[in-house]
Amino acid sequence: MAPTASPFLDPSPCASAQSLGILQLKRDQLIPVVLSDASSTEYAEGNVVNTRFGSFTHSSLIGKPWGTQILASVVDTGSRGGRSKKRKREANGDGNAAEEVGIAPEEPAKGVVKAATASSGFAHLVPPTPETWTLCLPHRTQVVYTPDYSFIIQKTRLRPGDHIIEAGAGSGSFTHAVARTVFNGYPGLEQPEDEEEQVNGTHARKRKRRQKRHGHVYSFEYHKPRAEQLREELTSHGLDPLVTVTNRDVYEDGFCLDDENAPNADVIFLDLPAPWLALKHLTRTPPPPAVVKSIASDPSANTLEPSTCTPQSPPSTKPFRSPLNPKSTTRICTFSPCIEQVQKTVAAMRSYGWLDIEMFTLEHKRLEVRRERIGLAEEGLRGANPSPATVQEAVQRLRDVEDRAKVFHGLQKEKQEQVMRRAEAKKRGEKLSTMKKESEDKKNIKVEGLPPSKHDRLERAKKDSKSRPLFKEGRLVCRTEPEIKTHTSYLVFAMLPVEWTAEDEEKARRKWV
Template sequence: MAPAVSPFLDPGTSSSANSLGILQLKRDHLIPTVLSDASSTEYAEGNVVNTRFGSFTHNSLIDKPWGTQILASVVDTGSRGGRSKKRKREANGEGPAAEDAAGSEEPVRGIVKAATTASSGFAHLVPPTPETWTLCLPHRTQVVYTPDYSFIIQKTRLRPGDHIIEAGAGSGSFTHAVARTVFNGYSGLEAPEEDKDGQEANGTTSRKRKRRQQRHGHVYSFEYHKPRAEQLREELVSHGLDPLVTVTNRDVYADGFCVDTEDENAPNADVIFLDLPAPWLALKHLTRSPPPPAVVKSIASDPSTPTAEPTTSTSTPQAPKPFRSPLNPKTTTRLCTFSPCIEQVQKTVAAMRSYGWLDIEMFTMEHKRLEVRRERVGLAEEGLRGANPSPATVQEAVQRLRDVEDRAKVFHGLQKEKQEQVMRRAEAKKRGEKAPAAESEADGQKKKTEGLPPSKHDRLERAKKESESRALFKEGRLVCRTEPEIKTHTSYLVFAVLPVQWTAEDEEKARRKWE
């Protein structure tokens, strides 16, 4: 029986219950959630995802096409908590309504209730992909972001059907990306009865038979920290990627990369990715033949290496295991190391040269987003979104200053007249005379403001009304701006190539063929 296809490989056209979905609130703000229907929860609306933009019930997220805009719902989370406690008491027979609940035929679970749409707030439901998962995964370590791992996959020529070794799995960002890249089917599937013979009428092997004999891609992931390795294994199982990834908790510096599986030659890797503090200590295991002991000792005994093992030990020495290469002997092996410091790069490159790696190159990634928009500048843009309400010319700036000064003079004049009226009323009250009428204040203010430039409120109302008949998306100057900061951590990527080993048998075959 074929395993269920992972949503990271084929998410389908719409979301479904008990599957992973991702709510995109903003460009860089995504929330992963496993969608559960009302039948598996205590609430009629199903579970709820609470965000700063509103609450989203799972019932409103299930069976929706990917990319749908989901409106927020009105959910009283306080009463939901109260009902939950009440139901627990009734289930234990402690509440006064326990008898009524026991005699009722309607079950608590399975009641589907339509959520009430809120007045504002929305999000987009997007499918799970390695790119979206990188932005919202639970961080256990620093992760390899999309700009880095996309370049690594391209530079190492990773393709479907390849085997890759990943050391330093961490949070699993790179693991999800390469699992999708190497996937070309699941291994261990039996052939149908009608195709088991593998022969056509003309005696040739069928295409289905050939496709079934091909090599299936696989990821061999190694992690030194045991809790992180267990968490990554659980995530891969829940995401349906466990048939493609083998997670091993191991210290690769000492124990290497060979694993015990049904395949005696595993991992039989074509590509290696090392995200380790000291990758040069692991290179002794990534060779096609046993490296000279003197080379291994000189690299491991470097006093500047903090993770190097001591040369002296009081324990009983164990017999060395027979050497077995984890590399594919039939293809060229490509290696990439991920290091944050240039000193690590120097030691790694020196070790690569000692172990026979060729075509060594180093790259650094600097990722910035570009924002392309139209820039509209002018006093007529005040109050409009995406515009800069500042003077576009010198004449506009001078006229705005005159308008401000004229309105300031009127304001201060009215304030002075108001103070004088208050003083006249106080003096008239002391003399016992009748205070002068105050009806002329509003009339005087109206007369003084006549002929002056419009106020800010009037300008905003006029600009808003005029914008209805303008094609704002065509106005302004088209500008391109970059982010002021790099949104990724500094890292150095070192690439190298290890060619296929040329043996004495190969030399003899070449001599007989070309003599």
């Protein structure tokens, strides 16, 4: 039976039930959601994801293409279950409790009630990828972020079909990334077939097609609960055929498994507190006990050269077996937050014969590219800076404010004079009907040449924005983030060539000399 395709490897065009989806609220704020259909919930509108930008029902997410903008829904959270907690307790304790208090038993909701669309709030539905999963996964330890693991994959030359050892799985960020990189098919589905070879148009003989080497990730984790949680996550994500999670102390027990063909690694990644203690297991021949003891006590003080490391059997009764691929060069990367760890690791690498040792550190900053619109004409519009762009605009706005102030004070003065005239007329006993009519006529008269008010300016800007190409206007600016949003880390890279024997030397001499 073929395994179910993982959404991390081959997402379908649309979100489906019982699959993982990612709700993107902002650039760095994402929420993982396992979409549930109507049959898996008792609520009338289905399961709901509540966020600061609104509520999103699972029924509004299922069947939508990836990248769709999902509008928030109006959800009645007070009566979602159809029954109150008291009624549920009474139903669980005594089935006749509802009848005693005179409450008619409620029937469960049939189907899913379509929730009404809210007036505001939206999110985007995006497919699960290692990049999006890194931003929203449950943190059990410090994770390896996208800038780091993308550089590690490039520097170690990891490609489809390779085997990689990962020690220190943690939260599984790096595990998901390298599982996608090494994937070139599921193991066990492709069988070697016989093919006929044609020579001069005739069928000469049959030759057997060589079976393809499938990529695999061998992940080791010392903490048992973290290893079990990672194994459950990989199973739910459909990546368990590509990843083997092992709970083990690699310092003492190494990396070899029961299968003789595993791990057979081409690439190694060590995210450990003391990676130099695990290097004794990552050799092609057993290292001398003196070298192992010296590195365990003080790696930085070790001065033994690789030439002095003659193959010797370790004191253990179990024969030495290398976890490395004997047919290809092995590349390694260690992830350390302190420079003292790097010094000890580099000293141990030199003692065990690793070559081309390099260290890198990454300082990642995002670039924000957007259009900046500045001017008083942008007042009330979204994404603009409504401040004067030129001196002329600032002077004109001051003149408009002064003109409106003059008109306002003039009207106030006229009103005060009118009140005084009415008081004098009242003393003389004159009728006020004529004066009232004059005051009402003055109210209806609009002052010509009066600068527009703030309300008028906002209405005019909103009306003009409908015909303006706002995406083309303004100045294109590019700014970097003020702070680095990744933790400090030092990446040490090295390579271990294929073991060169006398037979290989003689064979190369006969071929090339």
